[in-house]
Every structure is written in C-alpha cells, then in structure tokens.
Amino acid sequence: GNSVTQMEGPVTLSEEAFLTINCTYTATGYPSLFWYVQYPGEGLQLLLKATKADDKGSNKGFEATYRKETTSFHLEKGSVQVSDSAVYFCALSDLDGNQFYFGTGTSLTVIP
Amino acid sequence: EAGVVQSPRYKIIEKKQPVAFWCNPISGHNTLYWYRQNLGQGPELLIRYENEEAVDDSQLPKDRFSAERLKGVDSTLKIQPAELGDSAVYLCASSLGLEDSPLHFGNGTRLTVT
Numbered sequence: 453g454n455s456v457t458q459m460e461g462p463v464t465l466s467e468e469a470f471l472t473i474n475c476t477y478t479a480t481g482y483p484s485l486f487w488y489v490q491y492p493g494e495g496l497q498l499l500l501k502a503t504k505a506d507d508k509g510s511n512k513g514f515e516a517t518y519r520k521e522t523t524s525f526h527l528e529k530g531s532v533q534v535s536d537s538a539v540y541f542c543a544l545s546d547l548d549g550n551q552f553y554f555g556t557g558t559s560l561t562v563i564p
Numbered sequence: 565e566a567g568v569v570q571s572p573r574y575k576i577i578e579k580k581q582p583v584a585f586w587c588n589p590i591s592g593h594n595t596l597y598w599y600r601q602n603l604g605q606g607p608e609l610l611i612r613y614e615n616e617e618a619v620d621d622s623q624l625p626k627d628r629f630s631a632e633r634l635k636g637v638d639s640t641l642k643i644q645p646a647e648l649g650d651s652a653v654y655l656c657a658s659s660l661g662l663e664d665s666p667l668h669f670g671n672g673t674r675l676t677v678t
Contacts, residue, residue: 549664
C-alpha cells in the first residue's frame with residue numbers, strides 16, 4: 453500500500469542554518485509528491501509539489517526533488533528564518549489524484 | 565479566490581452531546597474531504613466526496629459519525645454522541661480532483677470533548 457515516512461522531530465535550528473527534513477515513500481507506480489506546512493492554529497498549506505521523477509518543486513526558498521531511485525522527497529532550505537517555524541508534512545497522492553497519504557509531520561523551530 | 569471556509573473554529577462540548585461542523589469548499593472544487601488530525605499527527609481521512617456522492621467513507625466511524633453534501637457544494641460533518649476520544653482538529657479540504665491537483669485546506673475546527 454501507499455505510505456509516507458518522515459524524519460522524527462522536533463527540529464531546532466538557529467536562524468540562517470541549513471534545513472533538511474527527510475521524507476521517503478512507498479507507493480504503487482509514480483505518485484505525485486507534496487510538502488505542506490502548518491502554522492499554529494491553521495490548516496495545512498501547500499508548500500511545493502513534484503509530479504514526476506527528477507522534478508524539483510520549489511517555493512519560498514524551499515526545494516525538494518522527486519527521487520524515484522531512492523523513493524525520497526527530502527525538503528531543503530539553505531537559510532531558515534524565524535518565520536519558517538511550523539510543522540511540515542510530506543504527502544503523496546495516488547495515481548488518480550484522489551487519495552492522499554500524509555506523514556506524521558516534523559516540527560521546526562527556528563531561534564534568532 | 566476565496567479559500568476553504570470552515571466553522572466554527574473552536575467547539576467545546578460535554579461527552580454524549582452532539583456536534584456539527586460545516587465546510588464550504590473552493591468554488592468549482594468537486595472533490596471534498598473531511599480529515600481528523602490528532603495532536604502531533606498528520607491528517608487522517610474520514611470521508612471523501614465527489615460532488616454529492618460519498619466515494620470513500622471506509623474510515624468514518626459510522627456508529628456515531630455522519631456527513632452530508634446534499635447539493636455537491638458545502639458539507640456538514642456530525643458526531644452524535646461525542647466521546648472523549650473525539651477531541652481533535654477536524655479539517656476540511658477540497659480539490660479539483662484531477663491528477664496532480666493538490667489539496668486546499670480550511671483552518672479546521674478544534675473540538676474539545678470534556
């Protein structure tokens with residue numbers, strides 16, 4: 453079946469540090485992959501997505517590359533800011549685009 | 565474009581009482597989802613609608629939960645009676661339902677059952 457595994461949190465970084473949040477997946481075929489971000493008291497917001505192998509999704513300085521050979525979609529940012537403090541969810545959708553599977557989330561806190 | 569609208573934002577009830585949540589999806593989004601999110605966890609699907617038809621309700625605890633989307637637009641999720649373990653955030657999301665379409669989430673309803 454389909455599933456997503458994220459690195460355990462919480463993660464605490466100093467401002468301007470490099471961020472990596474690991475995500476691996478198990479799926480039938482080649483699903484679409486997503487990163488969502490959730491700020492306190494809010495719903496999930498789409499951060500970026502990639503729909504096929506070797507695609508790179510990017511937004512607001514965050515990047516993730518769809519790696520078919522390692523079934524991974526790691527989230528990276530070169531220099532984090534305090535405003536990036538949130539919970540990040542990796543997700544995949546099935547081939548029809550109707551069923552979504554979420555990881556358990558990784559909490560990020562950036563300190564000044 | 566208006567986003568997914570949910571109400572209420574917060575609800576506190578005593579166990580055994582009924583509660584209802586409302587969701588209005590993004591205009592034109594035929595697919596609507598209800599998720600439950602427990603503290604420190606990712607969203608878990610309760611039910612998915614394609615227009616007015618519930619196409620996946622396998623994870624909905626049907627003894628106490630019900631949902632409807634009568635005209636294929638807004639939707640209501642109900643719990644009756646509520647139990648302590650139902651305390652969670654209930655998220656509504658919508659999508660165009662096409663391949664590669666992302667989910668768009670509302671801000672959720674935080675339910676506390678005492």
